[in-house]
Amino acid sequence: MSSYSFDDLEPCSHLATEFTGDVETKYRRVVSWSIARHSNGRSLPKRRKIAIPTCGTCNITLVRPFVCLHCSYSGCWAGSHVADHLKQSSHIFCVDVSSGAIFCSVCDDVVHNHTLDRAYLESHLKAEEKRTVAKIPREPFKFWEPLADAEEVSALEGTTAIPCQGRRGLLNLGQTCYLNVILQCLVHNPLLRNHFLGDKHNHKLCKIQDCACCEMDKLYIEMYSEDTTPFGPVSFLATTWRKSAELAGYAQHDAHEFFIASLNHIHSNCKGSTNISCICIIHSTFAGQLQSDVKCERCGNVTSTVDPILDVNLELKEKVVRDDKGNPVVSLGACLRKYTQPEKLGPKEYTCSKCGKGSSASKRLSFRKLPPVLSFQFKRFEHKGSDKSASARKLDTPVRIPANLDMMPFTTMSVKDNDKENTGPPIMYQYELFAVINHEGQMDNGHYTNFARFDSGWYRFDDDKVTHSSLGACLKSTPYMCFYVKKHLEYKPHMTPTYIRTRETEAVRERALEQEKEAARQKELDDALLATV
Incomplete structure (x- = not known):
């Protein structure tokens, strides 16, 4: 029996x-059973306990x-019991419950096709929806399929695919490493990339x-072009200078x-951008809600x-506490726990709206709404005193960041005891790392680099130099900013994109204007003809 990998599976x-x-x-x-097994007792109250399976051979x-x-029959893979069962009983398929992968005894390998992928996704989402407790039910999932008369079908006919590599360095235009790392993180943001x-926006x-x-x-x-040479974002830099005077110049x-x-600039030019309930791509990607609860004692x-x-700005401790092995214990989770723990307020800091008197109080922050993409910034640059230039310094505190982040303990529903049972499926709070920004050197003489995930690999970007790296190297770096994306994104039923509706509306308006102009010209001709009679 051959060992298998989940990568490069053959049909x-x-x-x-x-x-x-x-x-x-x-x-x-x-x-469906696998989803119930992993979320047992964590989302719905009074749920029947699910039995833990045992091997039918070795028990x-x-x-x-x-x-x-x-x-x-259920069996173990390490002892080859499940493979032996398939051969002895002349059965063909067994499934890995943890991943949904199917092993074929005839091919002696893990196999897949589009039908299997579709069945897994439909079953996975359906099982999660049954266990989601929400006031507003989610829309049923539907696969997008082009209509027979859709314009997309005719537009795709006769087109040729070109390689899109997406791993291109950016030229340093004069101390613009700060710009390059942010652009690389935006480029490798899966939601912005798809948009x-x-x-969705054609220049x-x-x-x-x-x-x-x-x-x-x-x-x-x-x-994402065929060109692999470093690219100079000159026009992006010039546009930023014209929009933000404080960022102009080569300092x-x-x-x-x-x-x-950059987020504010993109938001201001996006279609769907409003001051109330904005649905632009920036707010749809990064916007969340933070709840502050102040309790009068x-x-x-x-x-x-x-x-x-x-985004979320996290404080760093100046002194690093280390464990028995000498490893730093400051982590992203510890920073989030400190960020959401109760904070004491003195009588001079708070006046109760109910009793009308200044009194001691406790303040606690929690995440009421989590965005699809979480952006964290560690406050490594601090200023003390009135003269910022004289007292500015950088904190080199090492911080451990996880590859996968669970945000459930920091949400408003989880913080409140009476709402812990209505948090929904745990997967809705799971995030995975896709980009990290590092700052090397001192505050007045430093350099920015970043790591980013592309497909299943990790790469290090240092201006125009792009090198293959690993997740381990990324996690061992000293982060200044890090970006996480939700593993499970909410979805909506298929609808006509807004940019297509906008183009259609503009086309109708242009045709109406042309008709009005033509009618005006015809009227002028008729008037001129009548004048000659």
């Missing part, structure tokens, strides 16, 4: 003929069970002067300051306020 002819009827039905049930408890899709590469059709969205569109075209600037400025009154956020 299997047996799936087309055997993965039907009862086999497919059982596969869907196994996927050991299975941490990673494999289930036969033709009978009720701009999906032609050739836009008529806005100094449009940040146009610059992003040009950037994505360059970064050193803070990467986080440029990040916030005199009368017990709780005052809650909700504020929008685009």
Whole structure:
């Protein structure tokens, strides 16, 4: 029996003929059971405990069970018991419950096809929706399929695919490493990438002067082109200078300051951008809500306020505490716990709105709404006193960041005891790392570099130099900013994109104007003809 990997799986002819009827039905049930097993007791109250499976041969408890899709047998992979069962019983398929991967005994390998992928995704989402407790039910998931008369079908006919490499360095235009690292993180942001590469904003059709969205569109075209030579973001830098005078010039600037400025610039030029309930790509990607609860210790009154956020700024301790092995214990989780723990307020800092007197109070922050992409900044640059230039310094505190982040303990529903049972499926709070920004050197003489994930690999970007790296090297670095994306994104039913509706509306308006002009010209001709009679 050969060892297998989940990468580069080959199609299997047996799936087309055997993965039907009862086999497919059982596969869907196994996927649903797996979701219930991992979320047991964490989302819905009074749930029946799910039994832990055991191997049908050696009777050991299975941490990673494999289930036969033709009978009720479950076995272990390490002891080859499940493979032996398939051969002895002449059964073909077994499924890895943890991942949903199917092993074919005839091919002696893990196999897949599009039908299997679709069955897994549908079963996975359906099982999660059953266990989601929400006031507003989620829209049922639907696969997008082009219509027979859709314009997309005709547009794709006759086109040729070009290689899109997406790993292109950026030239340093004069102490612009702060710009390069932010642009690399934006380029490798999966939501922004899908938005701009999906032609949601076309710089050739836009008529806005100094449009940040146009610059992003040009950037994505360059970064995902066939060209592998370093690219100089000259127009992006010039647009930033014209929009933000504080970032103009070749002086050193803070990467986080440029990040916030870029988000504001893109937001202001995005379609759908409003001051209330904005649905632009920036707010759809980065915007969350932070709730502040202040409890008066005199009368017990709780005052809650909700504020929008685009990123999270975390404090760092000056002194590093180390464990027995000498490793730093300052971590992203510890910073988040400190960020959301209760804070004491003195009588001079708080006046209760109920009892009308100044009293001691406790203030606690929590995440009321989590964004699809979480951006964290560690406050490594601090200023003390009135003269910032004289007292500015950098904190080189090492921080451990995880590859996967669970934000459930820091949400408002989890913080409140009476709402812990209504938090929904745990996967809705799971994030995975996709980019990290590092600052090397001192505050007045430093350099920015970054790591970013592309497909299944990690790369290090140092201006125009791009080198293959690893997740381990990224996690061992000293982060200044880090970016996480949700593992499970909310979805909406298929609808006509807004940019298509906008183009159609503009086309109708242009045709109406042409008709009005033609009618005016015809009227002038008629009047001139009548004047000669």
